Amino acid sequence: MIQISDVSHQISGLPILTDVTFTLPKGGITALIGPNGAGKSTLLSLMARLSKVQTGAISFDGADVSTTPTQALAKRLSILRQDNSVSARLTVEDLVGFGRYPHHKGRPNAEDHRLVQEALAAMALMPLRQRFLDELSGGQRQRAFVAMVLAQDTDYVLLDEPLNYLDMKHARQMMERLRDTAREQGKSFVIVIHDINFAAAYADRIVALKNGRLHAVGTPKDIVTRPMLKQVFDLDIIVENIRNLPVAIHQIAPFPERQEHP
Amino acid sequence: MGLALTSILVMALLSLTIGVADMSFGAVLQGQVDDALILLASRVPRTMALILTGASMAIAGLIFQMLTRNKFVEPATAGTAESAGLGLLVAVFFLPTVPMLAKMLLASGFAIAGTVLFLRLLDRLPRHQPLLVPLVGLMLGGVIGAVATFFAYQTDLLQYLGIWTTGEFSGVLRGRYELLWITGGLALIGYLYADRFSIIGMGSDVAITLGLNHRGVMWLGLLVVSVITAVVVVTVGSIPFLGLIVPNIVSRMVGDNLRAAVPWAASLGAGLLLFCDILGRVLRAPYEVPIGTILGVLGSAVFLMLLLGRQSHAVR
Numbered sequence: 001m002i003q004i005s006d007v008s009h010q011i012s013g014l015p016i017l018t019d020v021t022f023t024l025p026k027g028g029i030t031a032l033i034g035p036n037g038a039g040k041s042t043l044l045s046l047m048a049r050l051s052k053v054q055t056g057a058i059s060f061d062g063a064d065v066s067t068t069p070t071q072a073l074a075k076r077l078s079i080l081r082q083d084n085s086v087s088a089r090l091t092v093e094d095l096v097g098f099g100r101y102p103h104h105k106g107r108p109n110a111e112d113h114r115l116v117q118e119a120l121a122a123m124a125l126m127p128l129r130q131r132f133l134d135e136l137s138g139g140q141r142q143r144a145f146v147a148m149v150l151a152q153d154t155d156y157v158l159l160d161e162p163l164n165y166l167d168m169k170h171a172r173q174m175m176e177r178l179r180d181t182a183r184e185q186g187k188s189f190v191i192v193i194h195d196i197n198f199a200a201a202y203a204d205r206i207v208a209l210k211n212g213r214l215h216a217v218g219t220p221k222d223i224v225t226r227p228m229l230k231q232v233f234d235l236d237i238i239v240e241n242i243r244n245l246p247v248a249i250h251q252i253a254p255f256p257e258r259q260e261h262p
Numbered sequence: 263m264g265l266a267l268t269s270i271l272v273m274a275l276l277s278l279t280i281g282v283a284d285m286s287f288g289a290v291l292q293g294q295v296d297d298a299l300i301l302l303a304s305r306v307p308r309t310m311a312l313i314l315t316g317a318s319m320a321i322a323g324l325i326f327q328m329l330t331r332n333k334f335v336e337p338a339t340a341g342t343a344e345s346a347g348l349g350l351l352v353a354v355f356f357l358p359t360v361p362m363l364a365k366m367l368l369a370s371g372f373a374i375a376g377t378v379l380f381l382r383l384l385d386r387l388p389r390h391q392p393l394l395v396p397l398v399g400l401m402l403g404g405v406i407g408a409v410a411t412f413f414a415y416q417t418d419l420l421q422y423l424g425i426w427t428t429g430e431f432s433g434v435l436r437g438r439y440e441l442l443w444i445t446g447g448l449a450l451i452g453y454l455y456a457d458r459f460s461i462i463g464m465g466s467d468v469a470i471t472l473g474l475n476h477r478g479v480m481w482l483g484l485l486v487v488s489v490i491t492a493v494v495v496v497t498v499g500s501i502p503f504l505g506l507i508v509p510n511i512v513s514r515m516v517g518d519n520l521r522a523a524v525p526w527a528a529s530l531g532a533g534l535l536l537f538c539d540i541l542g543r544v545l546r547a548p549y550e551v552p553i554g555t556i557l558g559v560l561g562s563a564v565f566l567m568l569l570l571g572r573q574s575h576a577v578r
Contacts, residue, residue: 081467091519
């Protein structure tokens with residue numbers, strides 16, 4: 001269970017998050033949505049202890065991120081940041097292998113090796129595993145970083161826009177893989193997603209942030225509605241129900257209503 | 263790797279045989295005392311010093327580039343070596359009677375302080391401007407070097423300064439190079455902590471996510487780099503370019519996973535230094551060209567090639 005209580009955060013005097021409180025049950029996929037600057041990435045950084053919590057508390061299964069030793073947290077939660085500025089020249093396999101570091105501390109065993117191969121296979125990276133990162137396309141790099149996070153094999157996985165740079169095929173594959181992992185292994189994913197339809201299709205619950213405040217928490221059917229999206233994104237978006245899934249047609253403005261037939 | 267080690271062995275043997283004084287292995291085996299003395303008191307120490315210095319400076323450069331996450335810096339051009347030199351001057355002037363080891367410790371302290379200052383400056387530079395990093399390093403090194411020169415000028419120690427700013431192995435004799443073994447030990451730490459330094463090279467976010475004690479490993483790296491540099495400056499003088507070009511070549515060859523890169527850097531560093539020193543000894547024998555000069559010419563050429571050859575890799 002992830003508990004976020006009264007979290008507020010400021011960066012150089014500007015409020016980024018204000019009194020955010022919510023609880024997520026263990027297991028499944030949670031999508032974090034909201035407009036640019038809503039505080040999604042900041043919240044994820046605080047959850048992953050990459051930034052210090054200023055006010056409030058965040059805990060995973062009761063372990064507070066501010067007080068639990070970082071080595072212990074590394075076995076419980078992992079994060080993929082939005083910008084992976086890793087410039088080190090590593091092979092894909094080496095990079096994913098470093099995901100196992102919290103467990104083996106430099107002495108990988110057969111189990112570590114197996115999990116690395118699994119993560120590589122899950123992200124369809126087996127043919128690329130000997131390649132250096134600087135020889136990959138943006139989407140391939142992105143998959144390599146997600147594989148590294150998966151290899152870390154933590155109960156909680158935080159992903160900041162994992163679908164960046166991915167084509168349709170790999171985006172769908174990645175979401176399917178994450179959903180399967182969540183179901184089969186009981187892992188919890190918190191994913192910042194910009195494509196609301198991916199959130200609707202794969203998330204078990206959606207958390208909507210706006211202006212640094214929690215706006216709503218609910219199932220995709222609760223959140224992906226025309227009035228709710230209007231509130232969160234300040235944008236009028238048609239939502240159709242297709243195959244029992246809410247589908248937002250956000251790319252175009254709603255049709256001018258009945259103007260052709262006065 | 264086998265080829266690299268074999269060529270180092272061959273060059274080491276060459277290094278033992280080349281010199282102004284006549285010495286042959288045959289004579290040593292026959293019990294000629296003079297020949298044995300030259301071999302043990304001069305040739306062996308010089309060859310060992312070359313290997314230790316080459317290997318450890320290359321590893322120091324490699325770790326330094328991981329700490330700074332920048333491929334254009336090395337301790338000899340970023341204030342570390344200059345600070346060590348300044349520390350040594352201070353030791354010579356204020357504590358002329360203390361043993362060499364104590365002077366080396368003071369030089370190490372100065373080197374650590376200089377490196378900390380450089381890393382602090384780095385934090386304030388924009389990340390997307392990687393070429394600023396070596397420029398700031400060179401400027402910092404220049405400023406500290408100027409302070410050292412002024413101090414030396416005021417205290418009549420300019421001659422000493424010259425010895426430490428230009429690396430030179432002709433003065434290496436038994437009893438005057440043994441401190442260098444410390445660098446061997448530190449280089450070993452570089453290998454044992456290779457995984458941690460590799461993770462540092464991926465940035466603080468990755469390091470924290472993987473549960474690494476980021477500050478602790480940064481400090482360890484800083485210590486290893488600073489002390490290696492200080493010991494080298496104190497015993498043979500500053501060795502430029504080696505810590506810059508060897509890690510770049512190794513990165514091209516095997517990548518930045520230090521588990522694989524450290525042994526390669528050690529071998530190439532030792533090999534390159536042996537090669538340059540042998541060259542310096544034979545070019546205008548019986549005189550010697552200082553190794554710093556050879557390395558400067560060779561190193562800048564190699565570095566320009568690396569820079570122009572595949573810019574995308576190093577600059578990213």
